[in-house]
Amino acid sequence: MTDPILTIAAASLPATRWLIAAWAMLTAAQWLASARHFAPGGLLAWHDLSRLPGPRWSRAAQRHMPAGLARLLFVAQALLAVMLAVTDTHAVMLPTLAALISIQGVLVILSGHLWVDGSDKIALIAMVGALLAAMGVAAEDAGLALAGLLLAGGQLTVSYFVAGASKISVPGWRDGSWLTAILATSTWGEPRFPACLRTGGFAFVASWSVILLEALFPLALLAPAPILAAAMAAMMVFHILTAILMGLNKFPWAFAAAYPALWGLGAVIRPSLGLPA
């Protein structure tokens, strides 16, 4: 393996495997705990969803799939997650990742878009990126490996940039009042969050910290490695805080699964642009 891109992609794969496995295990376990919603007459009963407007092929699939398949798919996802965590051979990793991607795709098609949140989307992207990177490493194809790093690391960067830039256009985010309002709801807030932190001054500073951290994140890709590491650490603290304060418990794992690719992407971009390491 002489191409540095292949070395960088190969180095990113072990951590990616572990983090995807953690997300897949957690997601499968949480859905298994509420699998009754997929049973006939349940909230996500596929047969009922087939009566809604949508592509003919997806409605036909919803009509003919047995309700028990959902439970089977979640069990399969959990087992595949264990396999992904314990194996480091390409012969196992490639089909395992492909199977996890397929399961996620089948569940999205059968259960509809209300079922998917942002963490599921970035996890799917991280899995496809890891599959491309692993294929590139296995075939010693640097272009394929770089495509994998670019997909996961690039979408992660785009997601932060879009999240930050779109908040700038919202007056409530600019003055901090929306952050206060979000934390005051019982849906996304945290009653134990000290009331003093909900005051205007804190909310204004916290709001702009989130906006700037997200919107300026792409610049970290061009910065020396220690700055990129600091930006990634800051965003991970943000995800952990949203898990604690808002209950978004899948997001830290799903977003973290794209971090090794982002780190690798930085290591490819800096020397190719002649930037300091």
Add this chain to the structure above:
Amino acid sequence: MTLSIAGTVALALVALHLAATLAVNFGPWRSRFSLADMLGLLPRWRFFTHQRGTVDIAILCRPDEAGAWTPLWAFRPRGSWAWLWRPGLAADGVLWLAACTLAQRHAAGKFADGDCSAAYATILGHVRREAPFREGQFALVESAPGRDRDLLFTSPIHRW
């Protein structure tokens, strides 16, 4: 680096995907890509930039137009370990998103009697399962601390 055909195609597709993602998140044609968003192909990353995140939304129901509203669903309170383990988020998240989507459709004048959107059907199905009477209507309300409850949407009378 020498690029293979597979590598070149993959890089071109990924670059296109990144550009398209930026375009659908900021462009005026966002609604045309709902299927791609549904499949996660062109994800939207505008987290909490809609007002729905700043209020609590609940579903109420009643047996007829003169009856009293009965609370039917609201986001369940989180447990101490919700930062790590939160299976309840799955169903609550689906109903929350359905309620927000329906309220948004109604506010935009896109709701008509006989609405068969996924959001409407999801809420109606939940009301059918949980309501203590055989026919009636449901409503969506929003609330926030220190503010009166606002009625966002009222459905027609349904027999279930």
